[in-house]
Amino acid sequence: xxxxxxxxxxxxxxxxxxxxxxxxxxxxxxxxxxxxxxxxxxxxxxxxxxxxxxxxxxxxxxxxxxxxxxxxxxxxxxxxxxxxxxxxxxxxxxxxxxxxxxxxxxxxxxxxxxxxxxxxxxxxxxxxxxxxxxxxxxxxxxxxxxxxxxxxxxxxxxxxxx
Numbered sequence: 001x002x003x004x005x006x007x008x009x010x011x012x013x014x015x016x017x018x019x020x021x022x023x024x025x026x027x028x029x030x031x032x033x034x035x036x037x038x039x040x041x042x043x044x045x046x047x048x049x050x051x052x053x054x055x056x057x058x059x060x061x062x063x064x065x066x067x068x069x070x071x072x073x074x075x076x077x078x079x080x081x082x083x084x085x086x087x088x089x090x091x092x093x094x095x096x097x098x099x100x101x102x103x104x105x106x107x108x109x110x111x112x113x114x115x116x117x118x119x120x121x122x123x124x125x126x127x128x129x130x131x132x133x134x135x136x137x138x139x140x141x142x143x144x145x146x147x148x149x150x151x152x153x154x155x156x157x158x159x160x161x162x
Contacts, residue, residue: 034070039077078106
């Protein structure tokens, strides 16, 4: 009996709803980001780990250098065509469930750099959950994006893989 069969058999009763909320709460309050800083937005991303912004109070203090130990990829800065396959490889190495935040105008849409060498939005390579506008966005905007993502994760609960 798979997870989907179990979900169909039990439906939305008190046991599965409570378990789903507990799992969503645990996943949402312990998001570990993998930094993928490529340009000037990376400076603002580094700022949230400092004592002034203190992203640790949101459960994301463990910035990981290894994609196998993280479940959130923060892409900050412009992505070149040569870097796109590397970004996808890092994303594929992350364990499920995984999420992506696109930070800044360059990562989201290519920004002011509309040429052949740069990717016009990271969503052409990986699925993006939250976009952070700005050039570069302030650290407060990134923390806001993390809290928005946490609420999305908490609302998901247990979703069966199809």
